Amino acid sequence: MQQFIRYLKSGLILLSLSFSTLTLAGSGHTGAHWGYADETGPAHWGDMKSEFSTCKSGKHQSPINIKAAHNASLPAIRFSYKATPLNVVNNGHTIQVNYAPGSHITVAGKQYELLQFHFHSPSEHEINGKPADMVAHLVHKAADGQLAVVAVLIKKGASNPLIEKIWKHMPNHKGEYSKAAIKIDVSDLLPANKAYYHYSGSLTTPPCSEGVNWMVLKNKVDVSPAQVSAFTAIFSKSTRPVQPLNGRQIELSH
């Protein structure tokens, strides 16, 4: 009995500890600073704080190595993007372009609003074991809260006119914003052929939340080697390693 009470007490202490962690998180306190190297790198994200635990325990994580995709009759992604005033932020992990409301994609009748897009180099997803030189992640959210990310793989080649416009206003330091009196349209980043790989995954950064509808465009667009270097000069590492598939199916649209 004594032991049982002790057990109960320790349980209560544990409970109160986890509640205080939630409160801290809820009040916007972000104690742990995750990154891509050493003790704060991807291998440690899941242990850094309780709200990052899915990074370690999740079974449907991203990115993945895309191979053995099944041909499937997937619905086309209907892109309805508009130009937006340029609003670029260096969030310490990447260059992110925030998008004004009113742009969205529709997939199988479900609408997802475009929130922002950002970059990684090399690409996080791999195709048959090979990453692309860079990727743009276009992050969307549906009215029910579900996230959909369209990944545009980018390879070294010709200079990219949209990236040229963004890089001209790229903030060099964490927390810096840059707003310019020009408009950009992320439609300019899309390849002509919109065939895509589809699977269910997660955010590739903490808290690694799952249930993300991933659509990785099969066809790559160009970026110049100098444009890649301009990004990697600020963000030498911006890529989470590929995660186990754990039986998930990958589909390829026609």
Ligand SMILES: [Zn+2]
């Ligand atoms: Zn991303």
